[in-house]
Amino acid sequence: MVKQLKESALKQSPVDLSKTLFCLAASIVFRTAFSQSFFENKHINKEDIEELMFEVQKNMSFKFSELFPVAGLGWFMDFLSGQHKRLHNVFNEVDTFLNHIIDDHQSKNPNQDRPDIVDSLLHMLHTQEQDESFKLTIDHIKGISQDVYLAGVDTSAITMIWAMAELVRNPRVMKKVQEEIQTCIGIKQKERIVEEDLDKLQYLKLVVKETLRLHPAAPLLLPRETMSQIKIQGYDIPPKTLLVVNAWSIGRDPKHWENPEEFTPERFIDSPVDYKGNNFEYLPFGAGRRMCPGMASGIATIELGLLNLLYYFDWRLPEEKKDMDMEEAGKKQSKNTKMSIFLCFLWLLLLLLVTLVFTQKFQSSKLKLLPGPQKLPIIGNLHNLEGLLHKCLQKLSEIHGPVMKLHFGFVPMVIVSSNQAAEEVLKTHDLDCCSRPETIATKKLSYNFKDIGFAPYGEEWRALRKLAVIELFSLKKLNAFRYVREEENDLLVKKLSEASQKQSPVNLKKTLFTLTASIVCRLAFGQNLHESEFIDEDGMEELASRSEKLQGKFAFSNFFPGGWIFDRITGQSKSLEGLFSELDGFFNLVLDDHLKPGRKVLESPDVVDVMIDMMNKLGQDGSFKLTTDHIKGVISDIFLAGVNTSATTILWAMTELIRNPSVMKKVQDEVRTVLGEKREKITEQDLNQLNYFKLVIKETFRLHPTAPLLLPRETMSPIKIQGYDIPKKTQIMINVYAIARDPKLWEYPEEFKPERFVDSIVDYRGLNFELLPFGSGRRICPGMTMGIAMVELGLLNLLYFFDWVLPKGTTVKDIDMEEEGAIIIGKKVPLELVPIRRH
Template sequence: MLYKHKTKTMSTVLYIFAFLLLPALFTLIFVKRTKNSTQNLPPSPPQLPIIGNLHQLQGLFHRCLHDLSKKHGPVLLLHLGSLKIVVISSSEAAEEALKTHDLECCTRPKTHATSTFSRNGRDIGFAPYGEVWRQLRKLSVLNFFSAKKVRSFRYIREEENDLLVKKLKELAQKKSPVDLSQELYCLAGSIIFRSAFAQRFYENKHVDKEKIKEFMFELQKVGSISSSDLFPGGLGCFMDFVSGRHRRLHKLFGEVDTFLNHIIDDHLKNPEEKTNQDRPDIVDSLLNTMHKEEQDESFKLTIDHLKGIIQNIYLAGVDTSAITMIWAMAELVRNPRVMKKAQEEIRTYIRVKQNERIDEEDVDKLQYLKLVIKETLRLHPAAPLLLPRETMSQIKIQGYNIPLKTFLVVNTWSIGRDPKHWEDPEEFIPERFIDSPVDYKGQSFEMLPFGSGRRMCPGMASAIATIELGVLNLLYYFDWRLPEEGKYMDMEEDGNITVVKKVPLELLPTLYH
């Protein structure tokens, strides 16, 4: 009886509490909406106290944002804990943010993960806008990303593709299926290792080649926004500690830092090595700059800056190039008409050329191949959400006021599938780019795989050269199909900052004669 009485009393208290609390919640929501309307902020989905809109983000982040934008508009305000994030999902709004207001929103927001991995903003990707970022970008472009430098690495890309083709020929003769996802990660890794570090990927004992894809994936998971960012203070830190995220973040950072230390130590031990045709490289060049006595007083290059630059080159360069090649090959196998048309163009050209060896300059003669790459970048941008920006002053986008220090996220995945600009946007149709002025170089806001404006990805030329030559070799030397006839190609996505094909791309190569 006593238990029943206590239960009844507790129920009564809860009903009274709910009765008193509900009007307060409704008032809070009404006041918040009234305040939003008077400030002319972007529309926002209904939110809950404390967590805001977090409960509406189940599943892949870019797809959740896409669905919310379809309901609430292409400029959308989300409250994630204490963070205010404006999501941009139309080319018109993206142009205003990345072109009209580029200078007012070209800095990066600071999160726990980006602060850790960028060594407090001492890299190209996450450094706040200012003199340090300008100097780092200038040094990286001069020593690695310039058109002249990218051309100079041509022989590396050709030699590494030759090695991959040789390996695939052996597997084709055995009629053995290939995990093409793994092979393309290794191809991208080999090219970056030689061009940036002057080292052979397969000879470097500090990298687990068999787990490079999984390592990149784990980095993406811990590199996203954490509870510490959403709930500043003790609560967020406690949640990250209990979930193990804090430990995983610092463990991975330690592994990356150890790897970078080995790269730098190898260069310091052999500064005058002339036997390696790939030397000097960007590490040599930056070490020489560090040791110059006449360094500019306004900016002194440190070992943390050096690590930040080469970490960006390695992590971003390998991951995005490999992902794009994987999606391209998956779509080609899934669309035999497109595969056949691309192979006929390539094989006819090589036959007329009367030289079976593929050179990088062959790519310029293969227009349909270029259309295939464009369509892949539209439909499957490796980073579906551009790295976030932060407003440095209040700006106006599509008539809405965007306050100071607001996160800006551009959903390039959503923009590339906008039916206003793309007919049959979900279909893989390279022909849509014939006689089309739309390109991926940052001036056409209908597709932005590399971003636009001051914070546009500096590695675009290098990535495109790697992707085009890689796909060209795969399509010329081999015919490809799924190991099991009639099997469905699973195109499910996975990932956070970058999005890869969830199920590894396992294909059966047949040697073309």
């Protein structure tokens, strides 16, 4: 080895120490065990030996049949995945090689002076007495030879590699150990180092000790199995139980080791702790009857190899490398399995569960895994989810942290509940997290993702998003439909005035839904909800409510392979098909009405008019092809997201104002002072003068975001959030409800205090990540400005023209603040108030 390294030193070329030290250890083992040259073996070449060793270790890893012996299920899965065939092939190769070794030894006289391991075993085989109880056989010799071959090569090489890695990373230790070697052995280079030289080198042995502590070659000792019932730390362990000792964890336990992650050989000075199995805080070779029998040989290989490297050579990193990657690696088994051939659905679930569990267990140790509650087999963390999801996740985040991982069945979900983590998702990694996961309901209701809200990221989505920003929800379009919003609010005031004369309570939920639905129908569909041939107010409300519930309802298909079977049994699939049929029928009537020959397009064309015009233009120049399904997908988004959200926000604002009379008085004083008394009509221009009024809306968005959980995003590449590794195709859900009630960000977060925004730069338009009612980044709600316009004008009309009181016999304490909903969260118990017309 020294000779080869000197040649590399003359050329000043980098050396692959992994390969070099593997060859050193393998050469020693081959000569001591088999009297064979590793480099010039007549039975197998050097490259094939390395490959064979890799395959043997790989085939000693996880097998289904070992962990799932019931009813032959594990055996069957091993058979399907090719495990049996691979194991059989590698055994034949090893057996052939060992047969050649034994045949060689039997065909020649053994070396009497220096018999190798096979010589010694063959001698015992031939000289054993016939009446001995234990009979040594050729298979025993093969088994022991294989142990020596597998355990003796990689372990020694790996330990030397880790030692060199730590020494290069710690120049102080490198200098100290090399100075000891030069002092004890001599500065003038000896032609050869012998093992007697090791007796003088105390610090070198401390370096080896520290390496074995930080980097045991087998961090998990081989499992033991109990033969009878025992007690460990007071716990009962039944017979036939596997015990795995984590020597790596013990070697880094801060209760035993000061600064355990640091490479400090000096910790062993004057310490009785050794690696020979008597000190249980340090177990690189195990202990007891099952302790590694080749420990002394392995230590000799490591110490002498390391001494040669440090005595003859100085070491440095190649010029192009500044840092050393200390990532660990090990042999993992592929678990590819043909799922489709299973006839039993439960077997399929079990197989997928096993595959997922062991994929996670064997992932690279470099990943910083996310915290989260303990999951159960198959159902994941579904048992942790009780009540309204956003509140449940808020409580879990208080326990497990602002970035946590849950499993909804088989689907991993990252939950973000802090403004810093939300900023990383929505700003730093906005593009990497810009896609959407596929669910059965969103796929159906979006016409196979021909929409803006639920479509995955791609060329088609970008084209639709551009169309929405430039044509459908632009400032120009917003101003063009101002008259619609003002007319519908005038009608609202008229109806409320009639109720005021009767002094009868008004169901504000129904009233406000009618307001927002009327505006949306006119600007999107060109339909007057009060006079529509296609749908009435009650039908619209019922259809919107069913759509929202079905989109947020639990569906087995979204979280379990083959879950469509259960969706069909529970009637979920039928309900979805029925809803889609109704929506599609409504949208077809809208489209047919717009496509009638001779129909006149108004001066301010509605959304469908604009999209039909764009469909004709885009189809001619050969660019993005807009279809009727795209039109239906977009108007489905507007229908489902534009109606309930605005009505719900106004309702929450009125609820908080009636519960907080001082805020109600202050905002009404501002409105009436600025706008003056006895106005017949309110216009959107009046909004520009109202500062405290807009703080009320901000505070409503903070306390009651209509979508407290932003629609899930899906990562398109691996990313890091708050230092945690998030793999590709992972769903991320941002809990804006939890962020907006975080006491670290907001003083008295549960109280309705619009004043908190006085002189504050925090806004709800996606630039401040502590307030995200509309989201942020590329996936921010494209209809935000339209929604805000409806909320502001609607609330202003309610506060200017009317005072509001609770029905007789009720007080503020009687107002029920319980929430309900799936995606859009509203007030469960309707708010009924009596309007009193001011003039």
